Amino acid sequence: MQAIDELITGQSAPIKELKNLIEIVAPSASSVLIQGETGTGKDVVANAIHAASQRNGRMVSVNCAAIPSELLESELFGHEKGSFTGADQARQGRFELANGGTLFLDEIGDMNLNLQSKLLRALESRTIQRVGGSDDIPVDFRLVCATHRNLDSYVDDGRFRADLFFRINVFPIQVPSLAERSVDVPALVDTIISQIEPHTDQEMPTFDESALGEMSRYNWPGNVRELRNIVERAVLLFSGRTVTGKEVRNNLLRLRVPSRNEEQEALWAASQDLEGISGDTDLESQSPLPHPTHYKEWFAYFDSIDLRRHLRDVEVVLIEAALEKTNGTISGAADALNLRRTTLIEKMKKLMIEKPTDS
């Protein structure tokens, strides 16, 4: 049996908590519902639960979103010979294959209401009937479900049966986003590197401290999967080399395409949608902002802070940095900060920031 620690990389507080929960629930027979954003590692968690369950049978996974709903029923419950066109042999379904083991229903939120009723019946009676059959076949399975959808709201909208929801949600596990556990980024990079099989003339790159810092500050909307993509990209672009923070920013997080203008226009259009801001910002210099959860981690080290002083300090640092970048031109700095020129001047007065003299 692989230890939970080997399967799940990370020592951050939320990941330690996650591992504790897995350890507690794994040996029981309780149904587990794993929720979390895309790419956070829900499959990884399901595997860890099965590995630590010490159940003798296999873990059988079914992705409910990937199998067309007309086929999903016979996939899950199996079918008898002649039950539909093309069913020239009887076949066991995944419930039977998972006998003695774990049935992992991934993307359970995508299961239609008709099948939800059948799943509920199977959970209540611990027996199933194959499609076209009438025998009750006993099945001993441990159910683990996962979804990136908000099942609560699906229940409210009538898209997911409330009774089934309570059945599968005996033990909920929330997988944290990567941004909530960015201290794990360096360890995850190591794990991912160790899992990549290099081509013959490829050598693994190393990430220096600035690179890991840059990656820790990024907010990873695609979570660990996105991190894996970035590391794989680095293997292609920087085989055997040391990758710096600047390269993470310019070549990995944002893959440079030859026609820079087109890319900048696309990025600009996208950022307009986000903020409705105007002005001509130099996109080259726009690195990802620190994710707000970093402050949460940092705050954990203190009993109290002076919020107003900190916000003021952040303003001072960013205004001074903007002025430095634009060689002390107020309008340039205002553009870089997406502020009106007059607003910036007011702030500089209030914060007693002097306009640097050209050097």
Ligand SMILES: Nc1ncnc2c1ncn2[C@@H]1O[C@H](COP(=O)(O)OP(=O)(O)OP(=O)(O)O)[C@@H](O)[C@H]1O
């Ligand atoms: N803690 C972890 N340690 C090592 N690798 C991880 C960890 N978490 C996730 N990964 C890796 O990240 C990738 C995405 O993980 P996984 O497929 O489990 O995510 P998911 O939450 O199921 O995503 P989706 O919602 O898209 O199904 C995989 O390559 C997986 O190996």
Ligand SMILES: [Mg+2]
């Ligand atoms: Mg998944």
